[in-house]
Amino acid sequence: MSDLSTSYMGLSLKAPLIASASPMCDSIEGICKLEDHGIAAVVLPSLFEEQLDLESLTVDADLERGANAYAEALDYFPDLQTYNLGPDGCLDLIRTAKARVQIPVIASLNGVTTGGWLEYAKLMQEAGADGIELNTYSIATDPARTAAEIEQGYVDLVKAVKSQVTIPVAVKLSPFFSAPANLSRRLADAGADALVLFNRFYQPDFDIEEREVAAALTLSRPEELLMRLHWVAILFGHVGADLAVTGGVHAASDVVKCLMAGAKVACSTSALLENGPGHAERVLRDLDRWLDEHDFDSVREMVGSMSRDAVPNPSAYERGNYMKVLSSYVLRPDVLGR
Numbered sequence: 001m002s003d004l005s006t007s008y009m010g011l012s013l014k015a016p017l018i019a020s021a022s023p024m025c026d027s028i029e030g031i032c033k034l035e036d037h038g039i040a041a042v043v044l045p046s047l048f049e050e051q052l053d054l055e056s057l058t059v060d061a062d063l064e065r066g067a068n069a070y071a072e073a074l075d076y077f078p079d080l081q082t083y084n085l086g087p088d089g090c091l092d093l094i095r096t097a098k099a100r101v102q103i104p105v106i107a108s109l110n111g112v113t114t115g116g117w118l119e120y121a122k123l124m125q126e127a128g129a130d131g132i133e134l135n136t137y138s139i140a141t142d143p144a145r146t147a148a149e150i151e152q153g154y155v156d157l158v159k160a161v162k163s164q165v166t167i168p169v170a171v172k173l174s175p176f177f178s179a180p181a182n183l184s185r186r187l188a189d190a191g192a193d194a195l196v197l198f199n200r201f202y203q204p205d206f207d208i209e210e211r212e213v214a215a216a217l218t219l220s221r222p223e224e225l226l227m228r229l230h231w232v233a234i235l236f237g238h239v240g241a242d243l244a245v246t247g248g249v250h251a252a253s254d255v256v257k258c259l260m261a262g263a264k265v266a267c268s269t270s271a272l273l274e275n276g277p278g279h280a281e282r283v284l285r286d287l288d289r290w291l292d293e294h295d296f297d298s299v300r301e302m303v304g305s306m307s308r309d310a311v312p313n314p315s316a317y318e319r320g321n322y323m324k325v326l327s328s329y330v331l332r333p334d335v336l337g338r
């Protein structure tokens with residue numbers, strides 16, 4: 001049996017597999033089952049900035065400003081009242097989970113601006129959370145806002161959350177930045193203890209008959225892992241924060257790849273939602289077997305062994321690879337005649 005233990009954002013974990021935020025972590029039953037099947041930490045579903053703003057609007061809903069803004073917010077975000085357990089329910093879940101499970105419980109905040117909603121970070125810490133994951137999902141739709149302004153906003157946000165708490169803070173990032181390596185380093189310098197790569201974009205499709213934009217949630221596929229591996233391999237050793245992968249982690253071989261790229265942990269949601277919490281146990285058993293077969297005594301030995309700095313051919317991660325891949329394609333002779 002190999003040593004699967006690791007550390008992540010200052011927390012000691014028994015294995016490098018954690019359950020990222022999803023409805024499976026939204027009940028004490030789900031969290032206990034995940035722990036029973038070997039998951040090393042859970043991230044609770046996010047409390048959203050809009051949800052927390054709405055909460056404070058409800059408090060002053062008797063004021064005209066509050067009443068109008070409340071109605072307007074519900075127009076934009078009709079599901080806010082029913083999504084997850086809500087602010088109080090989330091704090092209760094942290095307390096209950098801390099009383100029932102041994103594994104670290106990481107609470108999640110989801111938003112982009114600095115403001116009163118960030119006080120919830122402190123409340124999450126007081127409720128017993130072992131860490132906070134800050135999800136910065138946003139879409140830069142305003143052509144007047146520059147990349148520099150948007151990135152500075154993220155840096156300020158991380159500083160603001162860090163000023164609220166003493167527990168570690170991870171930042172869950174989106175993949176689309178002009179200079180992800182630079183931004184990652186700035187976020188780490190601003191105090192982020194870990195970076196979680198990457199948010200999945202839930203891109204709406206078009207219903208061309210109804211002429212409607214149709215939102216649909218699809219679970220991830222293993223191919224989505226590749227973009228994450230690429231960036232973790234590039235960042236490893238160049239940012240002062242732990243790295244985690246979310247997106248496309250389905251099998252033990254995916255966990256091995258995440259670790260070799262340079263991640264301390266791999267996070268799983270889709271595979272758990274598809275196959276149930278027992279899937280974690282199978283992944284960990286296969287991971288253990290893989291380590292044994294390949295003469296690794298511990299997962300720690302693997303971390304970063306295939307990062308950009310460690311491989312003999314770093315151009316595989318750079319522009320050179322792009323040209324090589326394109327030129328490797330062989331056009332089938334029969335295609336032109338079709």
Ligand SMILES: Cc1cc2nc3c(=O)[nH]c(=O)nc-3n(C[C@H](O)[C@H](O)[C@H](O)COP(=O)(O)O)c2cc1C
Nearest residue numbers: 020021022045046135220246247248249268269270
């Ligand atoms: C139904 C569902 C709910 C989710 N809720 C949250 C959430 O509240 N906060 C968050 O940061 N991510 C949330 N996610 C994203 C997951 O935590 C994870 O990052 C994403 O699904 C990619 O990992 P996967 O490929 O293992 O599914 C959710 C995903 C799903 C499928």
